Amino acid sequence: MNEPDWNLYRTLLAVLETGSLSAAARTLGLTQPTVGRHVDELEQALGHALFTRSQQGLRPTDAAQALRPYAESLSTTAAALLREASSAIGAVEGVVRISASDVIGVEVLPPILSQLQAAYPRLSVELSLSDTLQDLLRREADIAVRMTKPRQDALVARHIGTIELGLHAARSYLDRKGSPADLKALTEHHMVGFDHETAFIRASIEIIRQQAPDFPQNLHWTYRTDSNLAQLSAIRAGAGIGICQVKLAQRQPNLVRLLPDFSLSLDTWVAMHENLRQSPRCKAVFDALCEGLIDYVRSA
Amino acid sequence: MNEPDWNLYRTLLAVLETGSLSAAARTLGLTQPTVGRHVDELEQALGHALFTRSQQGLRPTDAAQALRPYAESLSTTAAALLREASSAIGAVEGVVRISASDVIGVEVLPPILSQLQAAYPRLSVELSLSDTLQDLLRREADIAVRMTKPRQDALVARHIGTIELGLHAARSYLDRKGSPADLKALTEHHMVGFDHETAFIRASIEIIRQQAPDFPQNLHWTYRTDSNLAQLSAIRAGAGIGICQVKLAQRQPNLVRLLPDFSLSLDTWVAMHENLRQSPRCKAVFDALCEGLIDYVRSA
DNA sequence: TGGTGTCTATTCAAAAATGAATGAGCCGGA
DNA sequence: TCCGGCTCATTCATTTTTGAATAGACACCA
Secondary structure (H helix, E strand, C coil), rough: CCCCCHHHHHHHHHHHHHHCHHHHHHHHHHHHHHHHHHHHHHHHHHHCEEEEECEEEEEEHHHHHHHHHHHHHHHHHHHHHHHHHHCCCCCEEEEEEEEEEEEHHHHHHHHHHHHHHHHHEEEEEEEEEEECCHHHHCCCEEEECCCCCCCCCCEEEEEEEEEEEEEEEHHHHHHHHHCCCCCHHHHHCCECCCCCCCCHHHHHHHHHHHHHCCCCCCCCCECCCCCCHHHHHHCCCCCCEEEHHHHHCCCCCCCEEECCCCCCCEEEEEEEEEHHCHHHHHHHHHHHHHHHHHHHCCCC | CCCCCCHHHHHHHHHHHHCCCCHHHHHHCHHHHHHHHHHHHHHHHHHHEEEEECEEEEEECHHHHHHHHHHHHHHHHHHHHHHHHHCCCCCCCCEEEEEECHHHHHHHHHHHHHHHHHHHCCCEEEEEEEECHHHHHHHCCCEEEEECCCCCEEECCCCCEEEEEEEEEEEEHHHHHHHCCCCCHHHHHCCCCCCCCHHHHHHHHHHHHHHHHCCCCCCCCCEECCCCHHHHHHHHHHCCCEEEHHHHHHCCCCEECCCCCCCCEEEEEEEEEHHHHHHHHHHHHHHHHHHHHHHHHHCC
16 A cells, blocks of 8 residues: 555645535635545545545544644644745745744734844744744744743753733723722732633742732632733723733833732743754844843843 | 645655655656656745756755755654554554664563564554654654653653663673773773763763772773664673673673672653553553563563 | 525546656766 | 666656536525
């Protein structure tokens, strides 16, 4: 039995993502019959049924689900290959894909990246807002800005510094509700916070417990979202008191820091796949990111 | 511009590996003209020359070299996908690829694996003898036996125990040359050791320095090889005194341990990609490997 | 209930990819 | 020096893959 055509994996992934032959055909620029034939061919080659056909689409079997991560890995690697090929050798041009948290991506990176693009006009930047380090290994991004120290051997990481977090609220909110005199008074306020308790959140809560034993346990969470960015917007809009970056709040005239003794800090890192050190375009972006973020962290 | 056919990457890799269109065509089961056309097509799609043609083969350009790791990653991932597809859902069958050092692979694993295959007749094991942890992330193997603690987040690792290393020689050698009375006497002997000084070797030398200050600096290395397995064979054949696993030497009637106060220890780990925990065939092999190796380490 | 949207399956002609054969250049050994 | 080995390039017939069109089945909505 010969190795199946690698294109079959691409159409497999498209069918998994879209849920139907027709939709997959549209995204792939093929037609529904060919996509169907690809699936048939792959099923025959692998010896498993991959989908149960029905008139309103295909439902993937467990076998297809098991193969999905591999197909995704193929797809991201192929995309990374194309990015690598997007630049001439030795030139700072082409596409670089950056991954960062939403707040960093929206509030901090734009000036840094626009300056970078002024310096290298033939450079394109793709920005993916997500928070896992996995995506560097899977090559979903070339460079990542992260708040945890990368522990992967295959990554190059540079430590940027520490970002300070503090409690903030909008003036409009404080005009209505007044300012809390101490941490215990927070129970009387509307709080903006996280929706789901991730490992990172649990760790943060632990740190808060240690550093600020007065921090109340049961707060009145009136606005919960897992997006830091949405939290920031909510605080700005006067929805309540929440935690955000101190440096960021200083730039916003209508945000006030509360109880400045309460403070959390986030270590910040910029990480990149080791292989990409050879690539001038990635190295240029890496260096510019480090420089710009260090400026941001140290800014008064 | 459309995304290039993924098959083009496969032929690119084959051409890079074989060094000629014709040879690549043979390994791919295609013909030389099609391989040539694939390369042309890819060059056009990427906008780079990938090879400089000549009558005695193709020389890859820097651009092609830069793409090589990506193509290799595609290839290993496609192979991993096929392995995953080689087993029915929930069944312990199909192909599992194990990576281990040469000594472990040749001397320790066979009984463990043959027992495993007796338990699961539809299971196939591929054994790759290499020593880097990288290959797990690149999916070059499903499971690895390693002598260093894995630091990758994406890996599941289990600690097996400590393997003791000691100085050994064959009786035939000792009959000719006599036994060294102490470490200093090693300078009078033929020694079997490593060829290149890797990071691991340097670390080991450092440990030796600390634990055995008497260990001579300048030994008479008469047999150098980077393969542990070849070292073991050389010691067995009476080429000289060398370091090998104590447990392993105990099984060999003609090997004698020398200066038993001298001892090194290696921490042993079995590691696997986190995703594969879902896969019964990998989990079964992982568990069997752990059990078998623990038995080996603890055996009298 | 009938119309419209979605989906998959099938057929058949057109387009694309492939292979066999051949030519030409280079290298090394007899 | 010639021969056999290897290489890549080119041509043309054949095979394979693809797409357009169509039919049938289901779901939703007026």
